[in-house]
Amino acid sequence: MTATASHLLFLPYPAYGHMMPVLPVLAELVARGHRVTCFATDDFADRVRATGAQVHPYDPPPSADPPPGVIDADECARAPLKLLNASLAVLPTIEACLDGPPDVVVxxxxxxxxxxLLAARWQRPSIQLSPTFVSNDHFNLSDQQQEYAGQIDRSHPALAEFATRLTEAVTGSGLPEERQVELFHGREEFTIAFLPREFQFAGETFDERHVFVGPTGQADDGPGWRPPPDGRNVLLVSLGTTVNNQPDFFRDCVRAFANLPWHVVIALGARVDPAELGELPPNVEAHRWVPLRSVLAHASVFLCQSGMGSVMQALHAGVPMVVVPHHPEQHVNARRLTDLGLARVVQRDEASVEALRDAVSVVAADAAMRDRVHRMRGHVRAAGGAARAADAVERQLRAALEGVA
Structure with missing residues (x-):
């Protein structure tokens, strides 16, 4: 095993918010001469191939279906079991597809x-990737989410089944007992997080096992976007890739800014047809897809759902936000944005035409917020992105080699 020409196995979760930050890291590592193998679903296979990495399909593919409209305590109790079952189901395929143990499992x-499990069986180093906030003794993402979803009933049958299935998987792994304990807790895991330390809750409390690299600079596909020549402020509207089945919300956005001195660009996603919005006023354009980075380069305000991918793109561009969080994790993101003075929150059940219009107007006029966003933009751009993530992977490889030596 050599750190300069190693076989790197990547196991990203096949959803946009998880996959997209990983792709530039794959490309960077391939460019440095590594052999990179990445598992993905059909939706992302071509994107992975474009990085130069070898792609294998997850079988059976973990679900990338949008979450339910409401995530409550019951749904939060069931989610760990669903993910555990998906994780265990893909193990045999991953092992069967490889021609030998890789040098690291990411x-x-x-x-x-x-x-x-795979890293422990192969006695290889492992690296955890986080597209959102990470947890330690000073901040726990799960606890924060329960503030919005409700407290989970610890006697919930899904939790009991989760504990049984997890115990069976760990005790049946063939690993020594002390390794089994670490397998579950992961206290020593090295983690790469796709956000800057300055945005992480309690960021100063995370040690050298955590590297905060920020967004990785995934480029837009296809041609860029140019604003109209009339000089209007640009408002970008998007609900990301998981909660975008909201035609009424998008219609409200059209009504809120029709014929006002804004040029509005709406990114609908795959589940709403532009025709559902009806005839659009001259200052509004709506598409299933727009090049977000290109539009954000000209935008004054970004109206979004506060998904971490959207938030990082906005902060990289230095654009203040109005956020309408839908799910517990998005509420946590929105809390951090408001703590830092980077956005204004409109609650989902209060997102009327008037509330959206007023919030955007307030943010557009808030010079102090714009200054804070620009300072955070500096932290985002200095975090290192894909190059720093690749450095971290190589550093862990070298550490493993030195440990063997």
């Missing part, structure tokens, strides 16, 4: 058991 935090 896995999404959602597939934590898959990555840790």
């Amino acid at each position: 896995y999404d935090t959602t597939l934590w058991l898959t990555g840790r």
Whole structure:
């Protein structure tokens, strides 16, 4: 095993918010001469191939279906079991597809058991990838989410089944007992997080096992976007890739800014047809897809759902936000944005035409918020992105080699 020409196994979770930050890291590592193998679903296979990495299909593919409209305590109790079952189901395929153990296993935090089990069996170093906030003794993402979803009933049958299935998987792994304990807790795991330390809750409390690289600079596909020549302020509207089945919300946005001195660009996603919005006023354009980075380069305000991918793109561009969080994790993101003075929150059940219009107007006029966003933009751009993530992977490889030596 050599750190300069190694075989790197990547196990990202096959959803846009998890996959997209990983792709530039794959490309960077391939460019440095590594052999990179990445598992993905059909939706992302071509994107992975474009990086130069070898792609294998997850079989059976973990679900990338949009989450339910409401995520409550019951749904939060069921989610760990669903993910555990998906993680265990793909293990045999991953092992069968490889021609030998890789030199390192790099896995999404959602597939934590898959990555840790394989690394332990192969006696290889492992690296965890987090597209969102990471947890330690000073901040716990799960606890924060329960503030919005409700407290989970610890006697919930799904939790009991989760504990049984996890115990069976760990005790049946063939690993020594002390390794089994670490497999579950992951206290020593090295983690790469796709956000800057300055945005992480309690960021100063995370030690050298955590590297905060920020967004990785995934480029837009296709041609860029140019604003109209009339000089209007640009408002970008998007609900990301998971909660975008909201035609009424998009219609409200059209009504809120029709014939006002804004040029509005709406990114609908795959589940709403532009025709559902009806006839659009001259200052509004709506598409299933727009090049977000290109539009954000000209935008004054970004109206979004506060998904971490959207937030990082906005902060990289230095654009203040109005956020309408839908799910617990998005509420946590929105809390951090408001703590830092980077956005204004409109609650989902209060997102009327008037509330959206007023919030955008307030943010557009808030010079102090714009200054804070620009300072955070500096932290985002200095975090290192894909190059720093690749450096971290190589550093872990070198450390493993030195440990063997």
